[in-house]
Structures are given as structure tokens and as C-alpha cells.
Amino acid sequence: MGVLKDHPELVLFASLALGYLVGKLRVGPLTLGGICGTLIVSLLLGAWTKAEVSDDVKTVFFALFIFALGYMAGPQFFRNLNKKSLRFFVLCGIELVCVLGIAFGLAKWFDLDVGTASGILAGAATESAVVGTATESIGKLTNLTAAQISEYQGNVATAYTVCYLFGLITIVLYTSQIMPMLLRINLRDAARELWERTRSRGSLEADERPALPGMVGRTYLVTTADGRTVGDLQTGLDDRITIESVKRGSRILDVTPELELTLSDLVLLVGRRANVIDAGRLIGPETPGVPGLDSPLASREVSITDKSLDGMTVDALQKANPEFHRDGVYVTDITRGDNDLPATGDTVLHRGDVLTLVGARSGLNKLVAKIGSVVKNDATDFIYLGLGIAAGSLLGQIVVKFGDVPLSLGTGGGCLISGLLFGWFRSRSQTFGAFPPQAASTIKDMGLAVFIACTGLVSGPQAWPLLKEYGALLPFAGIAMVLVPATLSLVVGRKLLKIEKPLLIGAIAGQQCSTPAITAVTQVAQSSVPMLGYTITYALSNFLLPLTGPVLVGVLGH
Numbered sequence: 001m002g003v004l005k006d007h008p009e010l011v012l013f014a015s016l017a018l019g020y021l022v023g024k025l026r027v028g029p030l031t032l033g034g035i036c037g038t039l040i041v042s043l044l045l046g047a048w049t050k051a052e053v054s055d056d057v058k059t060v061f062f063a064l065f066i067f068a069l070g071y072m073a074g075p076q077f078f079r080n081l082n083k084k085s086l087r088f089f090v091l092c093g094i095e096l097v098c099v100l101g102i103a104f105g106l107a108k109w110f111d112l113d114v115g116t117a118s119g120i121l122a123g124a125a126t127e128s129a130v131v132g133t134a135t136e137s138i139g140k141l142t143n144l145t146a147a148q149i150s151e152y153q154g155n156v157a158t159a160y161t162v163c164y165l166f167g168l169i170t171i172v173l174y175t176s177q178i179m180p181m182l183l184r185i186n187l188r189d190a191a192r193e194l195w196e197r198t199r200s201r202g203s204l205e206a207d208e209r210p211a212l213p214g215m216v217g218r219t220y221l222v223t224t225a226d227g228r229t230v231g232d233l234q235t236g237l238d239d240r241i242t243i244e245s246v247k248r249g250s251r252i253l254d255v256t257p258e259l260e261l262t263l264s265d266l267v268l269l270v271g272r273r274a275n276v277i278d279a280g281r282l283i284g285p286e287t288p289g290v291p292g293l294d295s296p297l298a299s300r301e302v303s304i305t306d307k308s309l310d311g312m313t314v315d316a317l318q319k320a321n322p323e324f325h326r327d328g329v330y331v332t333d334i335t336r337g338d339n340d341l342p343a344t345g346d347t348v349l350h351r352g353d354v355l356t357l358v359g360a361r362s363g364l365n366k367l368v369a370k371i372g373s374v375v376k377n378d379a380t381d382f383i384y385l386g387l388g389i390a391a392g393s394l395l396g397q398i399v400v401k402f403g404d405v406p407l408s409l410g411t412g413g414g415c416l417i418s419g420l421l422f423g424w425f426r427s428r429s430q431t432f433g434a435f436p437p438q439a440a441s442t443i444k445d446m447g448l449a450v451f452i453a454c455t456g457l458v459s460g461p462q463a464w465p466l467l468k469e470y471g472a473l474l475p476f477a478g479i480a481m482v483l484v485p486a487t488l489s490l491v492v493g494r495k496l497l498k499i500e501k502p503l504l505i506g507a508i509a510g511q512q513c514s515t516p517a518i519t520a521v522t523q524v525a526q527s528s529v530p531m532l533g534y535t536i537t538y539a540l541s542n543f544l545l546p547l548t549g550p551v552l553v554g555v556l557g558h
Contacts, residue, residue, distance in 0.1 A: 008051040008457070015042040015453040034445075035452055036168070039161050042453045046460020055139075058454040062132040063415050065447025066546070067389050068440045069129065070419020073539045075352075075427035078420070087497040088507050088536040091489045092544060095511040098485035099125045100548050106477055107556055114138060114556040115152030116470060119159025121552055123474075124167040124481030125512065125545055129416075131160050132451055134549030136411060141553070150458075157455045159474055166478030168514070174486055175509045176520035182490065183501045191502040191527035216273050217244070222265040223284030231257030237279050241271035247290060266290050270297070271330070299332075299358045301375040302368050303430040304351055309371060315345035323367045329359030352428045373431040384422065384433035392418030416546055482512065499533065506530030510537030513545060 019038025045051070099121055107117035115138060122130035135153045138144075144152070180187040225233055230243055234257070237243075245268040246253045246261070253259060261267070267283055268290075269276050280286055304310075309317060314331055318324040324331075333356035334341040334349070341347050349355075354375055357364055368374060396414025426433040486508050493504040502525060509517035510533065518534045 008053045011042075011045050011049055011051040011457060012053060012450065012453050015045055015456065016449055019449075019453065033168075035448060036161070036164050038449055039157065039164075039452050039456045042456025043157065043161060043460045046457035048460070049457075050461060051457050053454045053457050058132075058451050059136070059411060061447045061450040061454070062136075063389050063393065063411050063447075064443050065445075065451060066129060066132065066411075067385075067392055067415040067419040067422075068435075068444035068447065069542060070416045070421075071388070071423035071426075071435055072419075072437070072440050072444065073542050074420040074423025078424045085536050087493075087499060088533065089540060090497060091493055091507055091511045092537050092540045094489050094492065095125070095485045095541060096544055096548065098488065099481050099545075100552060102477070102481050102484060103552055104555065106473070110470075110473060112470070113152055113155060114141075114553055115155030116159045117556055118549055118552055119156040119161075120163050120474065120477045120481070121548060122156065123160035123163025124478045125548075129448075129542070129546040130549040131156055131455060132549075133546045134553055135455065137550040137553035153455075154458060154461075157452075157458075159470070161456075162474040163478035163481075166475045167482050170479050170482040171486065171509065171512050171514045171517045172520045174482065175505055175514075175517045176524045179490060179505050179508070180524070183494065183505075185501050187502060187505070187521070187525045187530075188527070191525040191529040194500055194502050195527060195529050216276055217268055217270045218276050218280075219287045219290050220267050220269065220280055220283040221285055221287050222261050222263055222267060224281075225261050225267075225283045226263045228261055229257060230255055230259045230261065233261065233282065236282055237269075237275075241269050241275050241279055244268045244270050297358050298364050299356060300364055300368055302355050302357055302372045303375050304349055304353050304355065305372045305429045305431070306370075307351060309349060310351045312349055313345060314343065314347050314349065317349060317371070318345075321367060321370060323370070329357055329364050329367050332356045332358050352430065354430065373429065375430045376432070377430065377434045377436050379434060380436065380439050381432060381434045384426070385435060388418050388422040389415055391422075392416070416543060420543060486512065502527075502529045503533035505533070507533035507537045510534035510539075511541050513538060513541050 015038055019041040020034040021037070022041060023034040023037030025037075102124075103117050103121040106112060106120060107114075112120075115134075118130070118134035118138070122134060135156050138152050138156070139149055141149065176187075180190075230246070234243060243255055246255055246259065247266040247268075248262065248264075266287065269279055269283075271279075312320070314334075318331075323329060331343050334343050334347060335354040335356075336350065336352075341353075343356075355372075357367065359367075392415030393411050394414065395418060396411040398414075422433065423435075426435070489508050489511060490504065493499045493507065494501070499507065505521055506518060506529075509521055509530070518531065518538075521530045521534075
């Protein structure tokens with residue numbers, strides 16, 4: 001044990017490994033998840049080894065986590081600030097008021113210290129980020145001794161662990177099993193019905209690919225175009241088709257408008273399927289793929305940066321830029337944030353949308369320069385990342401007084417806001433500030449896991465006394481702080497806001513920031529439809545709930 005105490009890095013990474021192993025254990029539809037598993041294991045190892053981890057380690061990793069969280073949610077968060085999504089914001093408001101009110105009421109009623117009350121808030125709301133913002137805020141209280149600060153910060157972790165367990169079980173069972181019964185629906189049938197009513201033509205699930213891709217290349221044997229030049233034939237074809245290659249015998253010919261076609265030439269056409277199929281009547285019968293005739297096409301992901309293109313349809317974009325048809329460049333995919341849009345002519349484009357363009361390299365490069373810039377997302381831009389975290393840290397140091405109560409966002413809240421802003425600003429052009437999704441997700445998960453492990457190791461020695469003192473209260477708080485806001489949201493969302501039932505269930509899981517809950521809901525629904533409601537409230541609650549930690553600490557600590 002002496003080795004472990006002298007080398008806290010061993011205990012830290014052992015906590016991560018064992019914690020995520022515990023988090024994978026499944027009981028029915030429930031799994032604790034890696035974060036809760038890590039906290040449980042680190043509390044036990046901390047009590048056993050008495051290993052000490054520097055507070056600076058916690059601060060650094062929490063800043064990385066919270067900035068990455070904001071960066072990933074930023075584009076969606078600001079995109080949802082519109083009238084259509086306003087009704088979902090009401091649900092987040094209910095969550096915010098309820099969890100703060102209940103935590104404050106329990107603190108006053110049972111004379112809880114500020115650390116225990118904050119841990120109840122974080123755990124019952126199943127929002128791990130509150131542990132960080134509350135712990136940091138407690139460390140800044142000037143009316144507490146160093147020993148009190150350490151004790152209260154430890155109480156945050158212990159109360160969080162117990163309340164999180166009961167809050168997690170409650171929100172998973174309530175949303176996936178009980179809410180459909182209260183709403184008198186079969187969630188699977190209701191989700192399918194809503195999907196059929198609202199889906200875009202040609203929409204695909206994340207693991208699906210079109211069996212009939214929109215853009216194709218086909219070869220034709222010249223039987224009816226004998227004596228016609230490529231220029232004449234191109235004039236007779238649809239302007240969304242290009243002649244890419246011509247093979248005569250064993251030779252591949254240079255395609256020029258003056259090239260005259262002869263019987264038995266093989267012609268490669270590229271374009272939209274329906275247009276290419278119709279072209280056969282002007283050339284001759286279709287043939288199997290011909291070795292050597294295939295012409296390689298380049299692909300670019302291009303972000304629309306030209307303000308004049310905002311609000312323009314794909315058809316209008318192609319008409320305004322003749323290079324599309326002249327050089328054979330095609331729009332094959334359109335992405336807005338995390339959403340794939342149909343690449344059809346009537347799709348309206350907005351600044352920041354990413355178009356996947358496919359065509360001959362020379363024509364493609366000319367077109368890219370006119371409409372936008374190539375998306376750069378192959379490596380993390382550490383200049384942008386460092387500036388964002390530094391700006392968030394500075395923002396967190398600002399103190400605002402409400403009467404005699406000083407409130408500040410702290411490093412956590414500041415980095416969350418800067419992450420939202422930096423992520424949103426990056427999404428407008430995507431030509432700078434690259435933070436690839438896999439890298440951002442890894443930083444986010446690693447940052448939170450290390451922070452939670454550090455918190456548990458430090459808090460372990462004082463966990464048992466707190467459990468003996470407040471054992472019965474913590475499970476009750478975990479259940480009540482889920483049921484009260486979720487039930488109110490269910491009533492308000494259905495009776496007043498008229499939110500569709502599958503979307504409402506997903507939105508309530510999102511207001512609680514519960515990934516296990518939405519996972520259980522989508523499994524019951526056998527559909528991703530509830531995710532449409534979840535993403536809106538999840539993005540907003542991810543921003544608002546971490547700020548409740550400093551608010552509660554500020555109110556109770558003075």
C-alpha cells in the first residue's frame with residue numbers, strides 16, 4: 001500500500017480501469033456507466049490507500065472536459081435558439097427551477113452543509129459537470145477554513161455518488177417504462193408513426209447507405225450517335241450529365257467537343273441516375289464496366305462561407321455557377337451540424353453547411369474557390385483550443401455580486417461558455433479551429449473521468465461518516481429530484497406545449513442530461529425518433545445545469 005500512496009498516478013489510472021469495468025456491469029436495462037463506476041472505485045481506493053492527488057490536476061482536466069463539452073454542443077445550442085424550439089426550453093426551465101428549489105429546501109430543512117447539498121444536486125440531476133463547478137466554487141468561499149473546504153468538497157463527491165445511482169435508476173425506468181403507460185401509447189408504434197409522418201424523403205439511419213446512390217457512372221456502346229461530335233451529343237444530353245471518357249478499341253481518347261464518335265465506341269457518362277439512364281436512347285445500349293475506361297473523380301468537403309449563398313437552393317447554386325454543369329461537378333451530400341440533409345435541388349442552403357462535391361479535379365478546384373473553403377478537420381488546432389480554454393478561465397474569474405452574495409462562473413462555467421462560443425464560431429466556416437469529433441469526444445471523456453477519479457480519491461477517507469449521517473436522505477433526494485421535474489415536464493409538455501409524445505419522452509431524458517435514459521428509450525421505441533427531442537433539451541441543460549453549482553454554493557455559502 002505504501003507504493004500506491006507514494007505513486008498516486010498508479011491509483012488514478014487503476015481507478016479509471018476498474019471504474020469503467022464496473023460501469024459496464026448490466027442489471028436489466030441499467031448500467032452505471034464509466035463515470036459513476038470510476039467514482040465508486042476511486043472512493044474505495046482513496047479510503048484504502050490515502051493517496052493524494054494535486055488539485056491542479058483536477059482543475060486542468062476539468063477545464064479540458066467542460067470546454068470540449070461546450071465546443072461540441074455549441075453549434076447545436078445556438079442553432080436551437082429559435083421560435084420552433086422555444087417550447088422545449090420551457091422543459092429545461094422546469095428542470096432548473098425544480099432541482100435548485102429542492103436542493104435548497106433540503107439544505108435548509110435538514111441543515112445540510114453546502115457540499116452535501118451540492119452533491120445531492122449534481123447526483124440527482126445526473127449531471128457530472130455540477131460536481132466540478134460546485135467543488136470549485138466551494139474552494140473560493142472565504143468564510144470557510146481550509147479543513148472545512150476540504151471536508152465539504154469531499155461531501156460533494158459522496159452525496160453525488162449515492163444520489164446519482166438512485167437518480168439514474170429512476171430516470172431510466174420512468175422515461176422508458178412508466179411514461180409510455182402514463183401517455184397511453186405503445187412507444188414503438190408511436191415513434192414509427194411520427195417518423196413516417198415527418199421523415200425526409202430518402203432519409204437514412206446512421207448505419208445505413210443508399211442501395212441506389214444518386215450519382216452514378218455508366219458506359220454505353222455507340223450505335224445511334226455515329227458521326228456526332230462530343231459537343232453535339234453533350235448539347236442533346238441533360239445538363240447534369242458529363243461525358244468523362246471515350247474508348248475506341250484499346251485506346252482511351254481525349255474528350256474534346258470536336259471529337260467525332262464512331263460505331264462501337266464506348267462512352268462513360270457521369271451524372272444523376274435518372275438522367276444517365278435516359279441518355280442511353282441517344283447513344284446506344286448500356287454495357288458492363290469496361291477496364292481502363294473508368295475516370296477517377298475527386299471529392300471535396302466544402303463549407304459555404306459566401307454570405308450571398310445563404311438561403312439559396314441547390315438548384316439556384318448550380319445555375320449561378322455554370323462550372324457545376326460545364327465541368328461535371330455534383331453535390332452528393334449536404335451536412336448541417338450533425339444532421340445529413342437530402343442533396344436535392346430544392347434543399348435550402350445556409351452559411352456553414354458542408355457540401356460534398358464530386359467531380360473532375362480541375363473543375364472541382366475552381367468551384368471550391370468560388371463558393372467556400374475546404375473543410376479542415378484532420379488535426380486539432382491547438383492554437384484555437386488553447387485560446388478558448390484560456391478565455392474561459394479568464395471569464396470564470398469575473399465576480400458579480402447579487403446583494404451580499406458574490407457569484408462567479410469559475411473555471412468550469414467560464415470554459416463551458418467559451419466552448420459554446422468557440423464551437424459555434426468554428427461551425428460558421430469550418431476552415432480554422434479544427435477539433436475533430438473523435439478528438440473532442442476523447443478529451444471530453446478523459447477530462448471528466450480523470451477529474452472524477454481525483455475527486456473520489458481525495459474524498460474517500462470521509463465518505464463513510466457522511467453516509468452514516470445522511471444515508472436515508474440521499475436515496476430519497478435522488479428519486480424526488482428526478483420525479484418532480486420530470487412529472488411536471490410531462491404534464492406541461494403534453495397539455496400546454498402540445499409536444500408529440502415520443503419527442504416529449506426524449507426531451508425529458510435530455511433535460512436530465514441522461515444518456516442511459518435516452519439509450520433505454522430508443523431501445524424500447526426501436527427508433528431514433530425520441531432523439532429529436534433529446535438533442536434540443538440536452539444541449540441547453542448541458543449549458544445551464546453546470547451553472548447551478550456556483551449558484552447553490554453562492555446562496556448557501558454566505
